[in-house]
Amino acid sequence: MSRGIYIYIILACVFFSCRKKVEVEYIYNPTYVTLEVPDNFPPLEIPQENPLTEEGILLGRHLFWDTKLSGDNSLACASCHLPQHAFSDPNPLSIGVNGHLGKRNAMVLQNLAWTNEFLWDGSVLSLEEQIILPVLDSTEMNETWKNFFRKIENNELYNRLFYNAFQTFNPDSTHAAKAIAQFIRTMVSSNSKYDKVLRNEAIFSPDESAGFDSFNSLTGGDCFHCHGGILGTDLSYKNNGLDQFPVDSGRGLVTGIATDNFRFKVPSIRNIEYSAPYMHDGRFEDLDQVINFYSLEIHASSPNIDPLMEFSQQGGVQLDPQERMELKAFLLTLSDQEFINNPKFSNPH
Structure with missing residues (x-):
């Protein structure tokens, strides 16, 4: 190998080594x-x-x-x-x-x-x-x-x-x-239309406002007991009457307490528009099915059903089609597009 080529190789190695350290x-x-x-x-x-x-x-x-x-x-x-x-x-x-x-x-x-x-x-x-x-x-x-x-x-x-x-x-x-x-x-997630209404930066439409009232009413949707508050969940565990004969023991498998059987964590309803399917087993494909369940399909005889499911004996809160539409309109105000599109959360690779 000539002396010139040898020196070139040494210089090249030094160059690339230094560049690597800089990067x-x-x-x-x-x-x-x-x-x-x-x-x-x-x-x-x-x-x-x-x-x-x-x-x-x-x-x-x-x-x-x-x-x-x-x-x-x-x-x-x-x-x-x-x-x-x-x-x-x-x-x-x-x-x-x-x-x-x-x-x-x-x-x-x-x-x-x-x-x-x-x-x-x-x-x-x-x-x-x-x-x-x-x-x-x-x-x-x-x-x-x-x-x-x-x-x-x-x-x-x-x-x-x-x-x-x-x-x-x-x-x-x-x-x-x-x-x-x-x-x-x-x-x-803190910048939905709902948040903007709370900050006086937006106002509900008539349907959204009616849905909000229903959400917080004992004689309406009656959702606020579990999903009230700014986080959209009370972070508790409840059996909401999904099944008359439930299979998954849920919280009871963790605590070993019989009264915890068939209870599951109350999920946040923030961004509920985007998070289908719903429930712990993903049984409901869309929000309409969820609202219909709480209106008409609750199983009152489900073991350990939560006392807050106050209308379970009649199958649910009995919202009519108009009331269900209004409740859904309010729930959609919990969608935070800024959150799901935040570039800080995107793939960096």
């Missing part, structure tokens, strides 16, 4: 983030062990959309929690990497910074813990965290993101879960 910066100087939430929302409690940082949120966003978290590299968290569906799944039951169906309908991901119990049965007590589980579940993503980190060990982007977020070159599932949890906690 991939490893800087641990976290920028702490304070979520901006409306004054009428409850106080926000972020875990002290996992404060929000720009670096953690960015890493979490990349992980949330990464299909390498699944065993066959086909599914990401976002595969079953799609933005256009309020970060839920349009299928009644989600389909895992092996074609297996999940046990229950995928819940929406919104305003979870105000939630301390997760899943339909409340079996998980932190968002970080909840994030760990689907990756390992054979019916969902069917992967191990160890193998995921093996997949990305030479990925310069992830090496930088993990270091900048957590000052580590040896991340594990705890770091990944913390990052995804930070990202999900930024998913705040």
